[in-house]
Amino acid sequence: MKVLKWLDESLEESIMVVLLVAISAVMLAQIFARYVFNSSMSWPEEFCRYCYVWSVFISLGYTIRRGSMLRVGIVMDMLPAAISNSVKILCDAVMLALFAVFFRHSLLVVDNIKNVTGEISSAMQIPMWIMYMCAVIGFALAAVRTVQSLVNGVRHFKDKGETTIEATIKEARAEVELAAQDNKNYGAAVREERE
Amino acid sequence: MMSALIFIVFAAALVLGMPIAMSMVLSTVIPRLLGTTMGSSVNQLITNSFSGADTTPIIAVPLFILAGVIMAEGGISRKLFNVFAYFVGGFTGGLPCAVILTCLFYGAISGSGPATTAAVGAMAIPFLVELGYDKTFSAGMVATAGGLGVIIPPSIPFVLYSLATGVSTSALFLGGVLPGFAIGLALMAYAVYYCGRRGEDRKKINFKLAELRGQGFWKLAKDSFPALMSPIIVLGGIYGGVVTPTEAACISVFYSLIVSLFVYKTITFSSILPFLKGAVKTYAPLCFVLAFAIAFGRVLTLLKAPAIVSDFVLGNFSSAGTVMFIIVIVFLLMGMVMDTGPAIVILAPILLPIVKTLGIHPVHFGVVMVCCLSIGLATPPFGLDLFVAGTLADTPPMTVAKKAMPFIIAFAIALFGITYVPWLSLALLQRGF
C-alpha cells in the first residue's frame, strides 16, 4: 500500500529529479574537463541530451497527475459545471485513446530500430532503441495517469472543478512562497543581528 | 485545405480545454485518421518529437529554472534593491525606480518573468507600502516590471525562440539588453510622473534612506557583491568566451548554490531536494509541448502550410512595417489569454522566413516576439505576473491590472519603439561583443 502511494505521488517526480541532477553534474564535469584538464569528452554532451529526452517523455505522466499541463481554460471556466465536467471527461477519453495509439506505435518504433535499422548513438555508441524506450514508458505512464484522471472526473462529476484562474493563483502562490521564504530568512537574520 | 483542417481541430481542442500539447497531438493525427497519406505517420510523430527534445540548447531551460529557484531563496533581490535605493532613493519616485532597476538587474540573474516578479515583489511590495505608497500601485508596477526578467538575458523565451528558429541563443541574449533598458526607462518615467503627481511621504522615506545610508556604501556593496557577481559570471561567461549559454545555465546553478549555502547561508543542504522538486514542477509543463511542437511543425511543412501563409502575407502586404504591426497586435491579443511561449515555438518558424524576406533581422524579430510575450505576462485577464503580484499584495488580480494599466501602456510604447527601431536590438550584436 505504502509503495503504491509512493508510486502514485512521486514516481515521475523522482525520475525527473534524478535526471536533472545527472544533467547538472555531468555538464559541470564537462566544463571542468575542458578548462582544467584541457580535454573535452564526447559522451557528456550526448548523455545530457538523452537525460533531457527522457525527462520530456516522463513529464507527460507527471503533468497529467498534477493537472499542470499548459492549457487555455478561459472558455470552459465560464460554463456550468455539468457541461465543463462532461467536456473534461470527453477530453480525457480522447487523450487516453491518443496515448494508447502512441504507446502502440512507440513499441513499433523501438522494434524497428532494434531489429531493422540497428542505429547506435554517435558518441556513446549505445543502441538507440534503448533511448527510444523513454517514449514507450512515457506514453504508458501517461495512459495510466489519464485513466486516474478519468476515474477522478467521473467520481467528482457533481463538483465544480478548479478553474484556470484558481489553478493560476495556486501556481502564483507557489512562486510567492519561494520568495517569501527568503523574507522569513531575512527577518531571522535581522533578529539574530540585533540580539 | 488539410492544413486548415488541422488548425481548426487544434483551435477547437484548445477552446474545449484540452492541453496545448494534446491538442497538437490530436490535430496532427487527423490526416492519417482520414485515411490519407498526407502529413506524418504516428511513428514519424514519435521520432520527430524525440528529436525535438534531443538538442543541447534546450537543456538551458531546466537549468535556468533550477538556478532561479535557488536564487529566490538567496535573498538576492533585497541586496540588489539596497544598492539602487542608496543611489536613487533621494529623487522623486526614487524608490519605485529602485524597484524597477532591481527587476532589471534581477532579470540578469533569472530567466523567467513570474520568478522575477515574485522575488522582487515579495521584498518590495511590503517595503513600499510601509513607506506610504499605494499597495495596488506597487503590485501593478512589479507585475509589469517583472516581465523584464525574460527580456534581459538570460531568458527562457529567448531559448525557445532559438530552438524554434535556429537563431543563436547568445546572439538573442545580446539583442535583449538594450530593449530591456528601454522598457525599464519607460516604466520608470511613468513611476516618476505618478509619484510627482500623487506626492510621496518624504519624511518616512528619508528616515528609511538615512538608515540605509547609515550602513555605509561599502557594507552594502560587500553585502551585495556575490549577488552582483552572478550576472557577471553568467553573462561574462557567455560573452567572455568561456561557456555556451547552456553551460552558463549550469554554472549559474552551482554558483547560486554555493553563494546561498556558504556565503549568505540562507539555505542548507536539506533544502536542495525541495529546490530540485520545485524546478521540476516549473519546467515539466513545458517539456512535451516544446518537443512535440517540432513534430507539429513538420506536419505543417509536409502540407506546405508555411509556404501558403508566406504567399498570402507577401502577396497582400509588401511593407515590413505593416506586417510587423499585425504580428505584434496578434501576439498582444494572444498574450491576454495565454502564455505565448508555445505560440512562439509554433509560429516563429513560419513567420521568420516571411519577415526575413521583408528585411527584418532574425534577432530583432526574436526580441520583438519575446517583448510581446513579456507584456502578456502582465495583461489581463490572464497573466502569470499579474497573479503573482496580486497574491503578494493580497489583492484580486483584476484590481492590480487596473493600476498596472499605465505601466502596461508605457511598456507597449517601448515595445513599438523596439519594433520600429531595430538598432536597439542589433547595436550590441554589431559591436561584436
Added chain:
Amino acid sequence: GAYDDLKPETLRYGNGAALGAAGDLWGIAFCKQVEKITGGKLKIDYFGNSQLGVDSELQTQMLAGDIDIVSCQPGQTTTIVPAVAVYDLPLVFAKYDAKTIDRALNASEFTKLMDKKYAASRMICLGVLQGATYRVMTSNKKIDKVGDFKGIKIRTMNSPNHLAFWKGLGANPTPLPFTELYMSLQQGVVQAQENANDTNLSSNFQEVQKYLVNVKQLLYMNQFLMNRKKFESLAPAYQKAIRDAVKAATEEIAPSLAKIDSECRDKLVKGGMTNLTYNNAFYDDVIKASQPVYAKISGDIGKDVVDALIKALEGK
C-alpha cells in the same frame, strides 16, 4: 513512352544540405531530371534545408518509410551503416583528382562492396556527389606545422572517429551545437571549426575566423540514399528513371563543385581570412599522426572495406 501505362507516383525527398549548398543544388537538379525523364509521371516532393530534420533524423525517417529519399553527408550515416566510417579515414582522398574519386565511389568494386553494406541496413545508395573538395578547418590560430594543432579548441561533429583524428593531432575537439557555433567562435569558447567552404561562407565565419587551414581531413561529399524496399517496390522503369536522374544530376553538378568551392574560398579571403596551403611534408605528418585512426577504423569496420577503397582509388 515507357511511362504511359504506369500509375503516377510521388516520392518524399528530404535533404539535409543548407539552401544553395552543393547537396541542395544536386537535389533540385535531380527533381528536374526525374520530371523530365518521366514526363511528370513520377513526382518528387522536395524538402531541402533540413526542413524535415537534420541528417540523422532524415535517415531514421527514411528507414521507417516515412521519407523515401534522403541526401546527406556521411558523418551521421555511420551510426546505421558502420562501413560508411571508411569515409572518415583522414586524408584518404587528399591526393586524388575528382574523376578518380568519382570512379572509385560510383563505379568500382568498392561501390559494389558498399552497396552490400548499405543493403544490410535496408537502404540503397544511388550515387555520391563530390568534386575533390574538402571540409576545411577554419581557425583563429595560425597552423604552420602539425605541432601547432596542440591544445587548439576546435568544434567538430560529435563522432568518435572525428574526435580521434583531432585528438591525434593534439587538438582539443569540442562538440557544440551548430546554432551556437558563430557566437562561440566570436567569443572564443572555441577557436576553430571544420566545414565545407560553402557552409563556412553562408555561416559568415569569415567575420570570426582568421585562417583557412586546408587540412583536407574529410572529403566534402553527399550521398543519395533511398529506402531499399521502397525503391524495389517501384516499377522497373521508375527505378531506371531514378538511377538515370541521379547520374544526370551528378554529371550536371559535380563539375561545378570545384568552382563553387574556390569562389566561396575567394569570398572568405576577401572577407579577411588568410588561406593557408601546405606542402606534402605537412600532409605526410598529418597522416602519420592519424595512423591510430586508420587502425581504429580498420578494426571497427574490417580491413577489407578500407583496402577496397584504397585499391579503387589507386585504380587497381
